[in-house]
Amino acid sequence: MSTFDVVDPATLDVIASVPDQGIAEARAAVDAAHSAFPAWSRTAPRRRSEILHGAFELMLHNREELARLIATENGKSLTDAAGEVTYAAEFFRWFAEEAVRPGGDYGEAPAGGARTLVGHRPVGVAALVTPWNFPAAMITRKIGPALAAGCTAVVKPAAETPLTALAIARLLTEAGLPDGVITVVTTTDAAGVVGAWLDDARVRKISFTGSTAVGRVLLRHAADRVVNSSMELGGNAPFVVTEDADLDAAVAGAMIAKFRNGGQACTAANRFFVHADVAEEFVARFGAAVEKLSVGPARDGSAIGPLISDNAVRRVSRTVDELIAAGARITHRAQVPDAAGHFYPPTVLVDAPAVPEEIFGPVAPITTWTDEAALLDEINATEYGLAAYVFSGDLRRAIRIGEAIDAGMVGINRGLVSDPSAPFGGVKQSGLGREGARDGLREFQETQYLSVEWPG
Incomplete structure (x- = not known):
């Protein structure tokens, strides 16, 4: 497999080479996520919460190392990078707590004769696409609610900053996340990889953070299969x-x-x-x-x-x-x-x-x-x-x-x-949906209700 270089924008030095994966690897990642989904979606919310909280603690324990990694591949100051690690870890803690509060509703039908049970279940395999400017926070802001909801995911980080995503995936594994639940695909062919995901009937969710121009392209593509879409796009x-x-x-x-x-x-x-x-x-x-x-x-x-x-x-x-x-x-x-x-x-x-x-x-x-x-x-x-x-x-x-x-x-x-406790997102051409808060969990869930016959 070919590789591509990750460059320090402050020095222009090559700091690492990572696999340049393509459509075949993108499909293999979906294979793994699809296979892992039944067991993960049935995993008790408490266990999902424990894994997320474990990842939160591991991120804080490795804060200095992660901050240096972010500063090296992204270029931001060490102060900014350390702040990002703390902020990013908080998404794991927040959604660890949300995982055990899935919510629901119960009530009598207004006309009588039935009871309505409302619940929320995971949408399925999610494709998560993140930018280079916050390589830790943009990953955890999507992975946290996806895992809390019971989804599995395939992740494409920006080619400029893939090392942070790979490091966080390793910490999730260390925290106990089962194989196949999260797969990171590093690539310079973003259009090919993400396009393959959107063409795959097993992928039921796309969550993208990036430019409005790219978001429009992805929404058009997602419309072909009516894929559940969250878009955090540009601002002014x-x-x-x-x-x-x-x-x-x-x-x-x-x-x-x-x-x-x-x-x-x-x-x-x-x-x-x-x-x-x-x-x-x-x-x-x-x-x-x-x-x-x-x-x-x-x-x-x-x-x-x-x-x-x-x-x-x-x-x-x-x-x-x-x-x-x-x-x-x-x-x-x-x-x-x-x-x-x-x-x-x-x-x-x-x-x-x-x-x-x-x-x-x-x-x-x-x-x-x-x-x-x-x-x-x-x-x-x-x-x-x-x-x-x-x-x-x-x-x-x-x-x-x-x-x-x-x-x-x-x-x-x-x-x-x-x-993390507030709903992050915009209006007009700045996006669709929200990340963080209870809203962020709902982005990875489908609502289902049961109408139960209730004589008398």
Whole structure:
């Protein structure tokens, strides 16, 4: 079998070679998942819970090793990587607890003469497709509920970051997961592998995290067999600062919302709307914080790592050039190292026009506003609706603005919206379904009811 190299984006060094699997291996993975499904789906919820909780504990026990692995293949800082491991492990703990609370319903039919029993059962073999930007969290956010529900799964991690997925699969095996329940397929032929899964009648679920463009393609393919689909797609998150906001809190929130993982996150703040009365002060404080960011390889203790590829650097550079051509000005920038990696300087721009697509990099375009109605019109004039952020000194006003934004998640006076206990997902072209919370479990279940004859 051929292999492909995994490259450290900070140094361009080859760190490992993994099997470049194809359609035959993809089908073999489904064979294993299909064979394992009857026994796993009948496994007692308590046992499924124990395995997930064991994987949670193993991830925390191996946190430093996993963080170094993520930082090496993804490029993010060690601080970001360690935070991701903790966050990713929490999905195993959360769904370990949900596994023993499957829920259901019982009631009398309104017309009488029958009782209704409602239950939930696993949808079947699930295909899980994850991106490179959070190689641990995106895996556990899908595997956790799939296993808790009683599904088996085939997993395709991003070709840029397959090592974390393989490491987590090994920890699941160590925790007691039976053979065949989860199979990771590493490949450079994503379309061929995922296409083979969607063409296989035994695959009843597709859960994808990635770009909206690819999500549309997968949904069209899934429609041919009416495959249960969950899609966590692109975003274009606004970050709103009102005139009475606590600027220290707003700057701190902006640093998290914009620069976590170097801006390479679907929830990253992409458009900054700062009230004109406080714009100058906000830009000065925010810009000063940006200029202090250390950029470089994770091993150097840097706060910001490289972008994932040279193509990503060119794309971000092109976006900044287009914004400047449209009238934006760079006010603040961090320094980048003279190194071989895919580094781009964290950048603040003012007088920036609307950004129609995700920047997916460490660039913060800022515009000012004065009229709230016009602000909301501009914010909602996008096909995306994943995340948003609102900072205001008036909580009721912040909630009112948040509720008026077309987004599945809104951070109110905080720059982080992700939590395993909360339903993660968007509206419009940002996706279908939710991950996390009870909603995440339901994505891997089918509802069934029994109508029981009940004379008298």
